[in-house]
Amino acid sequence: MVNAQRIRDADVPDWAPILRTLRTRFETGSFAAGVRLVDAFGAAADAANHHPEILLTYGHIDVRLTSHDAGEVTDRDISLARTFSGIAAAQGVSARPTAITVVELGLDTADSTAIAPFWAAVLGAPLGADGDVPDRTGFGTTIWFQDTDLHDPPRQRFHLDVIVDPREAPERIAAALAAGGTLESDAAAPRFWVLADPQGNHACICTQEDR
Template sequence: MTDQPDGILDGHGVAAARLDDWRLLFAALHARFRTGGFAQGVAFVDRIAEQAEKADHHPDIDLRYGFVHVRLSSHDAGGVTERDVSLARIISELADGLDLTPETGRLQVPELALDTADVEAVKPFWRAVLGYVDSEQDDELVDPDGRLPTMWFQETEPHETPRQRFHLDVRVPPEFAQQRIAAALEAGGTMVSEDRAPRFWVLADPEGNKACVTTWLGRTPPPE
Protein backbone atom coordinates (compact mmCIF):
# COMPACT_ATOMS: atom_id res chain seq x y z
CA MET A 1 0.00 0.00 0.00
CA THR A 2 1.03 3.61 -0.53
CA ASP A 3 1.41 5.56 2.72
CA GLN A 4 1.41 9.31 3.02
CA PRO A 5 3.36 10.89 5.87
CA ASP A 6 2.19 9.86 9.34
CA GLY A 7 0.83 6.54 8.07
CA ILE A 8 -2.16 8.04 6.25
CA LEU A 9 -3.28 6.14 3.17
CA ASP A 10 -4.04 8.09 -0.01
CA GLY A 11 -6.39 6.98 -2.76
CA HIS A 12 -3.78 4.74 -4.33
CA GLY A 13 -3.11 3.02 -1.02
CA VAL A 14 -6.79 2.43 -0.42
CA ALA A 15 -7.26 1.11 -3.98
CA ALA A 16 -4.37 -1.31 -3.43
CA ALA A 17 -6.15 -2.67 -0.35
CA ARG A 18 -8.97 -3.90 -2.63
CA LEU A 19 -11.82 -3.02 -0.31
CA ASP A 20 -14.63 -3.79 -2.72
CA ASP A 21 -17.39 -2.36 -0.52
CA TRP A 22 -15.56 0.82 0.48
CA ARG A 23 -14.53 4.06 -1.17
CA LEU A 24 -12.22 6.85 -0.03
CA LEU A 25 -14.06 10.17 0.09
CA PHE A 26 -11.82 12.92 1.43
CA ALA A 27 -10.23 11.69 4.69
CA ALA A 28 -12.48 8.70 5.39
CA LEU A 29 -13.58 5.32 4.09
CA HIS A 30 -17.29 5.12 3.33
CA ALA A 31 -19.56 2.15 2.74
CA ARG A 32 -23.32 1.81 2.42
CA PHE A 33 -25.19 -1.48 2.76
CA ARG A 34 -28.81 -2.06 1.76
CA THR A 35 -30.77 -3.89 4.44
CA GLY A 36 -34.09 -5.72 4.43
CA GLY A 37 -35.53 -3.35 7.01
CA PHE A 38 -34.85 -1.54 10.26
CA ALA A 39 -34.46 -4.67 12.41
CA GLN A 40 -31.80 -6.10 10.11
CA GLY A 41 -30.01 -2.78 10.14
CA VAL A 42 -30.01 -2.78 13.95
CA ALA A 43 -28.62 -6.33 13.99
CA PHE A 44 -25.85 -5.25 11.62
CA VAL A 45 -24.98 -2.21 13.73
CA ASP A 46 -24.90 -4.37 16.87
CA ARG A 47 -22.36 -6.68 15.25
CA ILE A 48 -20.27 -3.73 14.08
CA ALA A 49 -20.33 -2.30 17.61
CA GLU A 50 -19.08 -5.57 19.07
CA GLN A 51 -16.13 -5.69 16.68
CA ALA A 52 -15.41 -1.99 17.12
CA GLU A 53 -15.15 -2.46 20.88
CA LYS A 54 -12.74 -5.35 20.40
CA ALA A 55 -10.59 -3.25 18.07
CA ASP A 56 -10.96 -0.11 20.21
CA HIS A 57 -11.65 1.73 16.96
CA HIS A 58 -15.12 3.15 16.40
CA PRO A 59 -16.79 4.10 13.10
CA ASP A 60 -19.48 6.70 12.52
CA ILE A 61 -22.73 4.94 11.60
CA ASP A 62 -25.95 6.24 10.05
CA LEU A 63 -28.82 3.77 10.52
CA ARG A 64 -31.86 4.25 8.29
CA TYR A 65 -34.84 2.03 7.51
CA GLY A 66 -33.42 0.72 4.24
CA PHE A 67 -29.67 1.07 4.64
CA VAL A 68 -26.69 1.51 6.96
CA HIS A 69 -23.93 3.99 6.10
CA VAL A 70 -20.54 3.45 7.76
CA ARG A 71 -17.68 5.94 7.88
CA LEU A 72 -14.16 5.00 9.03
CA SER A 73 -11.31 7.40 9.82
CA SER A 74 -8.46 7.55 12.31
CA HIS A 75 -9.16 10.88 13.98
CA ASP A 76 -5.83 10.92 15.82
CA ALA A 77 -3.99 10.65 12.49
CA GLY A 78 -6.28 12.89 10.45
CA GLY A 79 -7.10 10.35 7.75
CA VAL A 80 -7.36 6.69 6.81
CA THR A 81 -4.83 4.26 8.30
CA GLU A 82 -4.31 0.51 8.44
CA ARG A 83 -6.66 0.41 11.45
CA ASP A 84 -9.49 1.57 9.22
CA VAL A 85 -8.62 -0.93 6.50
CA SER A 86 -8.63 -3.79 9.01
CA LEU A 87 -11.98 -2.81 10.51
CA ALA A 88 -13.44 -2.23 7.03
CA ARG A 89 -12.62 -5.82 6.10
CA ILE A 90 -14.33 -7.08 9.26
CA ILE A 91 -17.44 -4.97 8.62
CA SER A 92 -17.66 -6.25 5.04
CA GLU A 93 -17.51 -9.82 6.37
CA LEU A 94 -20.34 -9.03 8.79
CA ALA A 95 -22.42 -7.56 5.96
CA ASP A 96 -21.77 -10.60 3.80
CA GLY A 97 -22.86 -12.87 6.65
CA LEU A 98 -26.19 -11.04 6.77
CA ASP A 99 -26.57 -11.06 2.96
CA LEU A 100 -26.51 -7.27 2.82
CA THR A 101 -25.89 -5.56 -0.52
CA PRO A 102 -23.18 -2.88 -0.82
CA GLU A 103 -24.29 0.27 -2.65
CA THR A 104 -21.07 2.01 -3.64
CA GLY A 105 -22.86 3.98 -6.34
CA ARG A 106 -24.84 5.82 -3.67
CA LEU A 107 -21.76 7.14 -1.85
CA GLN A 108 -21.06 10.87 -1.94
CA VAL A 109 -19.87 13.72 0.28
CA PRO A 110 -20.96 17.30 -0.53
CA GLU A 111 -18.95 20.40 0.38
CA LEU A 112 -19.79 24.10 0.45
CA ALA A 113 -17.30 26.45 -1.21
CA LEU A 114 -17.32 30.24 -0.89
CA ASP A 115 -15.34 32.54 -3.20
CA THR A 116 -13.65 35.27 -1.16
CA ALA A 117 -10.77 37.71 -1.46
CA ASP A 118 -10.31 37.78 2.34
CA VAL A 119 -10.68 34.41 4.06
CA GLU A 120 -9.85 35.72 7.53
CA ALA A 121 -12.47 38.46 7.27
CA VAL A 122 -15.40 36.19 6.44
CA LYS A 123 -14.42 32.95 8.15
CA PRO A 124 -15.37 34.01 11.72
CA PHE A 125 -18.89 34.90 10.57
CA TRP A 126 -19.50 31.51 8.98
CA ARG A 127 -17.93 29.74 11.95
CA ALA A 128 -20.41 31.49 14.24
CA VAL A 129 -23.56 31.34 12.13
CA LEU A 130 -23.13 27.63 11.32
CA GLY A 131 -21.86 26.62 14.76
CA TYR A 132 -18.83 25.05 13.05
CA VAL A 133 -15.23 24.72 14.27
CA ASP A 134 -11.87 25.02 12.53
CA SER A 135 -10.61 21.86 10.86
CA GLU A 136 -7.43 20.47 12.43
CA GLN A 137 -6.04 19.47 9.03
CA ASP A 138 -7.10 22.18 6.57
CA ASP A 139 -8.14 25.82 6.39
CA GLU A 140 -11.79 24.79 6.47
CA LEU A 141 -14.79 24.87 8.79
CA VAL A 142 -16.33 21.59 9.89
CA ASP A 143 -19.44 20.47 11.75
CA PRO A 144 -18.19 19.32 15.19
CA ASP A 145 -20.69 16.44 15.06
CA GLY A 146 -19.53 15.35 11.59
CA ARG A 147 -23.02 15.45 10.09
CA LEU A 148 -23.11 18.55 7.88
CA PRO A 149 -20.99 19.51 4.85
CA THR A 150 -17.53 20.98 5.28
CA MET A 151 -17.21 24.62 4.22
CA TRP A 152 -14.04 25.76 2.48
CA PHE A 153 -12.90 29.08 1.06
CA GLN A 154 -11.72 29.57 -2.51
CA GLU A 155 -9.41 32.57 -2.67
CA THR A 156 -10.04 35.10 -5.43
CA GLU A 157 -8.81 38.57 -6.34
CA PRO A 158 -10.92 41.47 -5.00
CA HIS A 159 -13.83 42.04 -7.38
CA GLU A 160 -17.37 43.29 -7.61
CA THR A 161 -19.93 41.02 -5.97
CA PRO A 162 -20.86 38.34 -8.53
CA ARG A 163 -24.26 36.72 -8.81
CA GLN A 164 -22.90 33.48 -7.37
CA ARG A 165 -20.48 33.37 -4.43
CA PHE A 166 -21.19 29.80 -3.32
CA HIS A 167 -20.82 26.61 -5.29
CA LEU A 168 -21.37 23.00 -4.33
CA ASP A 169 -18.68 20.32 -4.54
CA VAL A 170 -19.80 16.69 -4.63
CA ARG A 171 -17.11 14.05 -3.97
CA VAL A 172 -17.96 10.67 -5.53
CA PRO A 173 -16.06 7.41 -6.12
CA PRO A 174 -14.04 7.80 -9.35
CA GLU A 175 -15.86 5.03 -11.22
CA PHE A 176 -19.19 6.83 -10.75
CA ALA A 177 -18.08 10.33 -11.76
CA GLN A 178 -19.05 10.03 -15.43
CA GLN A 179 -22.43 8.58 -14.49
CA ARG A 180 -23.13 11.55 -12.21
CA ILE A 181 -21.91 14.02 -14.84
CA ALA A 182 -24.05 12.41 -17.54
CA ALA A 183 -27.12 12.65 -15.31
CA ALA A 184 -26.44 16.35 -14.68
CA LEU A 185 -26.02 17.07 -18.39
CA GLU A 186 -29.19 15.12 -19.21
CA ALA A 187 -31.02 17.23 -16.64
CA GLY A 188 -30.18 20.42 -18.54
CA GLY A 189 -26.71 21.17 -17.23
CA THR A 190 -23.66 22.15 -19.25
CA MET A 191 -19.98 21.28 -18.96
CA VAL A 192 -18.02 24.41 -18.02
CA SER A 193 -14.57 22.88 -17.70
CA GLU A 194 -12.85 19.50 -17.80
CA ASP A 195 -9.36 21.00 -17.57
CA ARG A 196 -8.68 19.57 -14.10
CA ALA A 197 -10.29 16.16 -14.61
CA PRO A 198 -10.23 13.64 -13.02
CA ARG A 199 -9.69 15.82 -9.95
CA PHE A 200 -12.88 17.72 -10.74
CA TRP A 201 -15.29 18.74 -13.49
CA VAL A 202 -17.09 22.10 -13.40
CA LEU A 203 -20.76 21.97 -14.39
CA ALA A 204 -23.46 24.63 -14.52
CA ASP A 205 -27.24 24.56 -14.30
CA PRO A 206 -29.41 26.30 -16.97
CA GLU A 207 -28.98 29.65 -15.17
CA GLY A 208 -25.20 29.34 -14.92
CA ASN A 209 -24.93 28.36 -11.24
CA LYS A 210 -21.89 26.12 -10.90
CA ALA A 211 -21.20 22.83 -9.15
CA CYS A 212 -18.15 20.56 -9.20
CA VAL A 213 -18.06 16.78 -9.34
CA THR A 214 -14.81 15.75 -7.65
CA THR A 215 -12.79 12.56 -7.04
CA TRP A 216 -9.55 11.64 -5.29
CA LEU A 217 -7.79 10.89 -8.59
CA GLY A 218 -5.03 13.24 -9.73
CA ARG A 219 -4.35 14.62 -6.26
CA THR A 220 -1.42 12.39 -5.29
CA PRO A 221 1.13 10.65 -7.54
CA PRO A 222 0.57 6.94 -8.23
CA PRO A 223 2.92 4.45 -6.56
CA GLU A 224 6.08 3.66 -8.49
Protein backbone atom coordinates in the same frame (compact mmCIF):
# COMPACT_ATOMS: atom_id res chain seq x y z
CA MET B 1 -1.37 7.08 6.14
CA VAL B 2 -3.08 5.50 3.13
CA ASN B 3 -3.57 7.50 -0.05
CA ALA B 4 -6.19 6.90 -2.76
CA GLN B 5 -3.93 4.62 -4.79
CA ARG B 6 -3.18 2.42 -1.78
CA ILE B 7 -6.90 2.21 -1.06
CA ARG B 8 -7.50 0.98 -4.62
CA ASP B 9 -4.67 -1.53 -4.27
CA ALA B 10 -6.13 -2.74 -0.96
CA ASP B 11 -9.16 -4.09 -2.88
CA VAL B 12 -12.05 -2.99 -0.67
CA PRO B 13 -14.73 -2.63 -3.37
CA ASP B 14 -17.53 -2.19 -0.84
CA TRP B 15 -16.02 1.16 0.18
CA ALA B 16 -15.54 4.58 -1.41
CA PRO B 17 -12.53 6.81 -0.62
CA ILE B 18 -14.02 10.24 0.13
CA LEU B 19 -12.34 13.19 1.87
CA ARG B 20 -9.77 11.23 3.89
CA THR B 21 -12.34 8.64 4.88
CA LEU B 22 -13.72 5.30 3.74
CA ARG B 23 -17.48 5.35 3.41
CA THR B 24 -20.24 3.03 2.30
CA ARG B 25 -23.94 2.32 2.56
CA PHE B 26 -25.22 -1.09 3.64
CA GLU B 27 -28.68 -1.82 2.24
CA THR B 28 -30.35 -3.55 5.18
CA GLY B 29 -33.94 -3.37 3.93
CA SER B 30 -35.39 -2.89 7.40
CA PHE B 31 -34.70 -1.09 10.64
CA ALA B 32 -34.41 -4.35 12.60
CA ALA B 33 -31.79 -5.72 10.18
CA GLY B 34 -29.92 -2.45 10.53
CA VAL B 35 -29.89 -2.72 14.32
CA ARG B 36 -28.53 -6.27 14.11
CA LEU B 37 -25.80 -5.16 11.75
CA VAL B 38 -24.86 -2.16 13.88
CA ASP B 39 -24.65 -4.40 16.96
CA ALA B 40 -22.26 -6.74 15.12
CA PHE B 41 -20.21 -3.81 13.83
CA GLY B 42 -19.99 -2.42 17.35
CA ALA B 43 -18.62 -5.67 18.73
CA ALA B 44 -16.03 -5.87 15.94
CA ALA B 45 -15.03 -2.24 16.45
CA ASP B 46 -14.56 -2.78 20.18
CA ALA B 47 -12.45 -5.86 19.50
CA ALA B 48 -10.26 -3.84 17.12
CA ASN B 49 -10.24 -0.80 19.44
CA HIS B 50 -11.05 1.31 16.38
CA HIS B 51 -14.44 2.91 16.07
CA PRO B 52 -16.49 4.15 13.10
CA GLU B 53 -19.25 6.70 12.74
CA ILE B 54 -22.53 5.01 11.84
CA LEU B 55 -25.84 6.52 10.75
CA LEU B 56 -28.75 4.10 11.16
CA THR B 57 -31.94 4.77 9.20
CA TYR B 58 -34.84 2.71 7.99
CA GLY B 59 -33.60 0.53 5.14
CA HIS B 60 -29.89 1.27 5.26
CA ILE B 61 -26.94 2.32 7.37
CA ASP B 62 -24.12 4.65 6.34
CA VAL B 63 -20.65 4.01 7.75
CA ARG B 64 -17.65 6.35 7.88
CA LEU B 65 -14.17 5.11 8.76
CA THR B 66 -11.13 7.30 9.44
CA SER B 67 -8.24 7.44 11.90
CA HIS B 68 -8.75 10.64 13.86
CA ASP B 69 -5.25 10.61 15.30
CA ALA B 70 -3.80 10.61 11.78
CA GLY B 71 -6.47 12.74 10.12
CA GLU B 72 -6.55 10.22 7.28
CA VAL B 73 -7.39 6.67 6.27
CA THR B 74 -4.88 4.21 7.70
CA ASP B 75 -4.41 0.45 7.56
CA ARG B 76 -6.62 0.21 10.65
CA ASP B 77 -9.54 1.55 8.64
CA ILE B 78 -8.90 -0.79 5.73
CA SER B 79 -8.76 -3.75 8.09
CA LEU B 80 -12.00 -2.78 9.82
CA ALA B 81 -13.65 -2.13 6.44
CA ARG B 82 -12.85 -5.69 5.38
CA THR B 83 -14.22 -6.99 8.68
CA PHE B 84 -17.45 -5.02 8.30
CA SER B 85 -17.90 -6.23 4.71
CA GLY B 86 -17.53 -9.81 5.87
CA ILE B 87 -20.06 -9.33 8.67
CA ALA B 88 -22.55 -7.73 6.30
CA ALA B 89 -22.15 -10.50 3.72
CA ALA B 90 -22.71 -13.12 6.39
CA GLN B 91 -25.98 -11.39 7.30
CA GLY B 92 -27.05 -11.21 3.66
CA VAL B 93 -26.61 -7.42 3.47
CA SER B 94 -25.04 -5.83 0.39
CA ALA B 95 -22.99 -2.65 0.19
CA ARG B 96 -23.63 0.21 -2.24
CA PRO B 97 -20.72 2.67 -1.93
CA THR B 98 -21.82 4.61 -5.01
CA ALA B 99 -24.88 5.76 -3.05
CA ILE B 100 -22.66 7.95 -0.85
CA THR B 101 -22.62 11.65 -1.73
CA VAL B 102 -20.87 14.32 0.34
CA VAL B 103 -21.60 17.99 -0.35
CA GLU B 104 -19.30 20.88 0.53
CA LEU B 105 -19.98 24.58 0.01
CA GLY B 106 -17.24 26.65 -1.55
CA LEU B 107 -17.48 30.42 -1.04
CA ASP B 108 -15.46 32.82 -3.21
CA THR B 109 -13.73 35.51 -1.16
CA ALA B 110 -10.73 37.80 -1.37
CA ASP B 111 -10.28 37.63 2.42
CA SER B 112 -11.45 34.44 4.10
CA THR B 113 -10.16 35.55 7.52
CA ALA B 114 -12.75 38.35 7.54
CA ILE B 115 -15.75 36.08 7.03
CA ALA B 116 -14.78 32.59 8.26
CA PRO B 117 -15.52 33.42 11.95
CA PHE B 118 -19.04 34.48 10.99
CA TRP B 119 -19.78 31.18 9.26
CA ALA B 120 -18.27 29.23 12.16
CA ALA B 121 -20.51 31.16 14.55
CA VAL B 122 -23.76 30.66 12.65
CA LEU B 123 -23.04 26.94 12.24
CA GLY B 124 -21.93 26.54 15.86
CA ALA B 125 -18.66 24.98 14.70
CA PRO B 126 -14.98 25.74 15.36
CA LEU B 127 -12.71 26.99 12.63
CA GLY B 128 -10.59 24.26 11.07
CA ALA B 129 -6.81 24.23 10.87
CA ASP B 130 -7.02 25.17 7.17
CA GLY B 131 -9.29 28.15 7.85
CA ASP B 132 -12.41 26.29 6.74
CA VAL B 133 -15.48 25.42 8.80
CA PRO B 134 -15.39 21.62 8.81
CA ASP B 135 -18.27 19.32 9.57
CA ARG B 136 -17.32 17.45 12.73
CA THR B 137 -20.08 14.86 12.57
CA GLY B 138 -19.09 13.20 9.31
CA PHE B 139 -22.64 13.49 7.99
CA GLY B 140 -23.12 17.25 7.55
CA THR B 141 -21.68 19.99 5.33
CA THR B 142 -18.28 21.66 5.35
CA ILE B 143 -17.82 25.26 4.18
CA TRP B 144 -14.48 26.15 2.62
CA PHE B 145 -13.23 29.39 1.10
CA GLN B 146 -11.88 29.80 -2.42
CA ASP B 147 -9.37 32.61 -2.95
CA THR B 148 -10.34 35.23 -5.51
CA ASP B 149 -9.24 38.72 -6.44
CA LEU B 150 -11.13 41.54 -4.77
CA HIS B 151 -14.17 42.32 -6.91
CA ASP B 152 -17.76 43.45 -6.81
CA PRO B 153 -20.05 40.63 -5.67
CA PRO B 154 -20.75 38.36 -8.67
CA ARG B 155 -24.07 36.63 -9.27
CA GLN B 156 -22.75 33.42 -7.75
CA ARG B 157 -20.33 33.27 -4.85
CA PHE B 158 -21.27 29.88 -3.44
CA HIS B 159 -20.74 26.71 -5.47
CA LEU B 160 -21.37 23.10 -4.53
CA ASP B 161 -18.62 20.51 -4.36
CA VAL B 162 -20.32 17.13 -4.71
CA ILE B 163 -17.92 14.40 -3.61
CA VAL B 164 -18.69 10.89 -4.84
CA ASP B 165 -17.15 7.46 -5.26
CA PRO B 166 -14.83 7.64 -8.32
CA ARG B 167 -16.93 4.88 -9.90
CA GLU B 168 -20.02 7.07 -9.64
CA ALA B 169 -18.52 10.24 -11.18
CA PRO B 170 -19.05 9.42 -14.90
CA GLU B 171 -22.71 8.53 -14.37
CA ARG B 172 -23.31 11.63 -12.24
CA ILE B 173 -21.70 13.89 -14.86
CA ALA B 174 -23.65 12.25 -17.70
CA ALA B 175 -26.91 12.76 -15.79
CA ALA B 176 -26.10 16.43 -15.21
CA LEU B 177 -25.35 16.96 -18.90
CA ALA B 178 -28.55 15.15 -19.90
CA ALA B 179 -30.45 17.47 -17.56
CA GLY B 180 -29.30 20.49 -19.53
CA GLY B 181 -25.94 21.18 -17.90
CA THR B 182 -22.64 21.86 -19.61
CA LEU B 183 -19.12 20.71 -18.85
CA GLU B 184 -17.15 23.87 -18.16
CA SER B 185 -13.79 22.19 -17.50
CA ASP B 186 -12.26 18.75 -17.06
CA ALA B 187 -8.70 20.09 -16.77
CA ALA B 188 -8.39 18.81 -13.19
CA ALA B 189 -10.11 15.45 -13.77
CA PRO B 190 -10.35 13.00 -12.11
CA ARG B 191 -9.98 15.23 -9.03
CA PHE B 192 -12.94 17.33 -10.15
CA TRP B 193 -15.04 18.40 -13.12
CA VAL B 194 -16.63 21.86 -13.31
CA LEU B 195 -20.24 21.80 -14.49
CA ALA B 196 -22.75 24.58 -15.04
CA ASP B 197 -26.53 24.59 -15.04
CA PRO B 198 -28.44 26.19 -17.94
CA GLN B 199 -28.16 29.59 -16.23
CA GLY B 200 -24.40 29.32 -15.69
CA ASN B 201 -24.34 28.42 -11.98
CA HIS B 202 -21.41 26.17 -11.17
CA ALA B 203 -21.03 22.89 -9.30
CA CYS B 204 -18.09 20.50 -9.16
CA ILE B 205 -18.22 16.72 -9.21
CA CYS B 206 -15.24 15.67 -7.11
CA THR B 207 -13.45 12.44 -6.22
CA GLN B 208 -10.51 11.47 -4.07
CA GLU B 209 -8.42 10.55 -7.13
CA ASP B 210 -5.05 12.28 -7.62
CA ARG B 211 -5.21 14.05 -4.26
